[in-house]
Amino acid sequence: MTALDERGLTQYRRDHVGFVFQFYNLMSSLTARENVQMVTEIARRPMSPDDPVALVGLTDRRDHFPAQLSGGEQQRVAIARAIAKNPEVLLCDEPTGALDSATGIKVLGALAEVNRSVGATTLVITHNAAIREIADRVLRFADGRIVEETVNATKKDPAEVSW
Amino acid sequence: MVISPLHRKVLRDLRRLWAHVLAIALVLAAGVATLILGNGAHSSLHETRARYYDDYRFADVFADVTRAPRALLGDIREIDNVLAAEARIVQLALLDMPAMAEPGTMFLVSLPEDGDRGLNLLHLRQGQLPDPQSAREVVVSEGFAAAHRLRPGAPLTVLMNGQQRELRVTGIALSPEFIYALGLGEMMPDPRRFGIAWLPRPALESALDLEGAFSKGRVLECRAQAGAGGIG
CATH class of the missing domain: 1.10.287 (Helix Hairpins)
Incomplete structure (x- = not known):
């Protein structure tokens, strides 16, 4: 991968990596389903657009625009969009950072569910230490390097986490 | 879809x-x-x-000479690619307008002799061309005529070669040569103080003592239209 040029890296991200951002980055003039469709149209082996939407529990909200959805729902649409391409790696950058704890837990539930059913390696970057309990493996970064590595023998269900 | x-x-x-x-x-x-x-x-x-x-056969090349024999015109017409050449007399005259205190000047230009086959033809706006035999009839430029409210039939007095001459306007015309008519040493056109009058060649010749086989006039211009295009 280090040998790839800009174009090759873009292609790699498009085919293999899903991204979830702190502030969702949804297209405001497209519905939830259409936001997912954006990805399924260009991905190499995509899911049917309705499947990821169902996986994050938004089937009955799929024809709503982002402005008509709550923050947690929007983030779940973003997760659906990220997994629609069947990625091998799912990168989540502070996925609960903009959400209250109850909504954040729902989003984490969706992530855990996706991780189970799609099987993508899911990396969640967070400042929220409580979230580490739902992970298989926790890496703690400080000053640009890994300072601690923990493997959770038993990981918690997101519903049991609180902050 | x-x-x-x-x-x-x-x-x-x-x-x-x-x-x-x-x-x-x-x-x-x-x-x-x-x-x-x-x-x-x-x-x-x-x-x-x-x-x-094109229509008024505006010349491509102009040359001013102080004096030259008319026979030179034949030599010029022999030059390759010269489709037509014409010799004219151009003389600066002083205006003597009764209503004008400031000095004014006027170019007196001999009319094309070959009629429609000449160069720099005039576009008559009013009146008619002077009688070729007349020594007094002139056509004046439109800007000048408008500035002085001259109409065909109006008198015009100029000082030519030290002599006062009474002329009569027979027509008002435009010329491709004097679209932007500037008097000597002027920065902007002033149609009140500078005009053009066209008159038959014999009238100018006699007034300037230019008759004869060799033109002895102050200015004899040889104008040639060169190049392959332009002349129909």
């Missing part, structure tokens, strides 16, 4: 921003219209000018 989400996004954005879209479209339309109008006007003016120069 299934519309892709990106197209749908564009359509929805356009609908949402319809006022902006309309404003941009109007600006673009105005710009395009201005461009088309400007281009049209430019090419139209360009063609009109070319046509005017």
Whole structure:
């Protein structure tokens, strides 16, 4: 991968990596389903657009625009969009950072569910230490390097986490 | 037909921003219209000018000489690619207008002798060309005529070669040669103080003592139209 040029890296991200951002980055003039469709149209082996939407529990909200959805729902649409391409790696950058704890837990539930059913390696970057309990493996970064590595023998269900 | 989400996004954005879209479209339309109008006007003016120069046989090459024998004209006509050549007399005269306190000048130019086959033909706006035998009849430039409210039949007094001469306007004309008529040493055209009068060659010859086989006039201009195009 280090040998790839800009174009090759873009292609790699498009085919293999899903991204979830702190502030969702949804297209405001497209519905939830259409936001997912954006990805399924260009991905190499995509899911049917309705499947990821169902996986994050938004089937009955799929024809709503982002402005008509709550923050947690929007983030779940973003997760659906990220997994629609069947990625091998799912990168989540502070996925609960903009959400209250109850909504954040729902989003984490969706992530855990996706991780189970799609099987993508899911990396969640967070400042929220409580979230580490739902992970298989926790890496703690400080000053640009890994300072601690923990493997959770038993990981918690997101519903049991609180902050 | 299934519309892709990106197209749908564009359509929805356009609908949402319809006022902006309309404003941009109007600006673009105005710009395009201005461009088309400007281009049209430019090419139209360009063609009109070319046509005017062509129709009135505006010469391509001008040469001023102090004095030259008329026989030289034959030599000039022999030069390759010279389609037509013409010798004229051009004389500066002082204006003597009763209503004008400031000094004014006038170019006296001999009329093309070959009629329609001459060069730098006049476009008559009013009246008629002078009688070729007349020593008093002249055609004046339109700007000058307008500035002095001259009409065909009006008298005109000039000082030519030290002599006062009473002339009579028979016509008012435009010439491709004097579209922007500047008097000697002037920065801007002033049709009140500078005009052009065309008169038959014999009238100028006699007034300036230029008769004979060799022109002894102060100015004899040889004007040639060169090149393959232009002369029909």
